[in-house]
Amino acid sequence: MQLNKLIAFHKTVGDATRIRILSLLAAGPKNGQALAGILSLSPPTISHHLAKLKEINLVTDRRNKNTIYFHLNESVLHQYSQSLPKLIIGKDNPMTMDNSLQLEHRKIVDNFFSDGMLKTIPAQRKKKMIVLYHMAAGLKMGRKYTEKEINDYITQFHPDYATIRREFIVSRIMHRENAIYELNPRELWDEIVES
């Protein structure tokens, strides 16, 4: 799947009329005039859109007597939909936080935690980051937390919630806005932990 076709796919599909056509075809093949009627558009306009959809093989046509029926090609839809993340970041599945825990990370976590409690805050930057990362894994991306909620959450790992809460901010794992706390996007974390 090369770049140009993938861009063409997204451009083609980034149009309300064409999305409506695809939705209609998903229910079964239809001919041009039927589509024109349902969508209140002229036959040439439908022809125009179908031509674009056919260009990328999202739609195929089959004639029966005088009428041409247009069919949705579902597998092309799936193929293209899955290709963009693959192209941009080299994979198609979001990895979960714990998937990124390599053996080394696991060791460090085992060393610094006992029965789930953080024994001491690591002095080494990298180890500290891994430990913070581990604790933050239980917070929900996109959720907003009050300061009290954060404090309560942190005390499940360590009594000194103030220090650790501060570390979450300075390490840029979280940010605070008007006393509301929230996780930063995942990709930012990676950059931090790798560094």
Add this chain to the structure above:
Amino acid sequence: MQLNKLIAFHKTVGDATRIRILSLLAAGPKNGQALAGILSLSPPTISHHLAKLKEINLVTDRRNKNTIYFHLNESVLHQYSQSLPKLIIGKDNPMTMDNSLQLEHRKIVDNFFSDGMLKTIPAQRKKKMIVLYHMAAGLKMGRKYTEKEINDYITQFHPDYATIRREFIVSRIMHRENAIYELNPRELWDEIVES
């Protein structure tokens, strides 16, 4: 995820320049001038594209001194990429059947299909089974099909519908009774493909 945002996503991402920006940001955060330099575009043009990417939250920005670093938000990319098939055909995975496509199956399918069309019918039994299995995934379990419907359906993958229709029968993916075609129960398939 509502329609308008999804269309906006595809429109936004259906542009070569923005794809290049996203690819660059996937390697790590960059500031505007860096992007302008790499892409040989003016800073206002970069600003324009980044504004569109920020509108749909694909990109976030964070200031450090005088420089603003732009970050890719991977999870948004995944979310949107998976939403289109869900919207159009009511699910995001190619059929329950295709869920069983392991990596190996995926590779074979990618090899034998190009833009949804079957390039050649595999000679190896196992590969042929996987390819047939893939094509049959768009048929509905329990539904009865006329021969013409089956022919029409198959031509979306390959012009030689007669051969493939016969393969469906001999492989026991489908059966025919009084010129009516119907899928065999799933559990029969598994046994066939694994064997």
Add this chain to the structure above:
DNA sequence: CTTCTAATTAGATTACAATCTAATTAGATA
């Protein structure tokens, strides 16, 4: 408070895309 740097906004240009009406084509059927 002035100056520097990076980013954005304003405004213009150019290219492309959605839609229409009118004309044309491709097959089917009589």
Add this chain to the structure above:
DNA sequence: TATCTAATTAGATTGTAATCTAATTAGAAG
């Protein structure tokens, strides 16, 4: 062959979007 139907092509109009230069803003740093 003549005619009918559905689809496409031609050509015009209108709207949107990519890109540039020039002017402006937002912070940082002296």
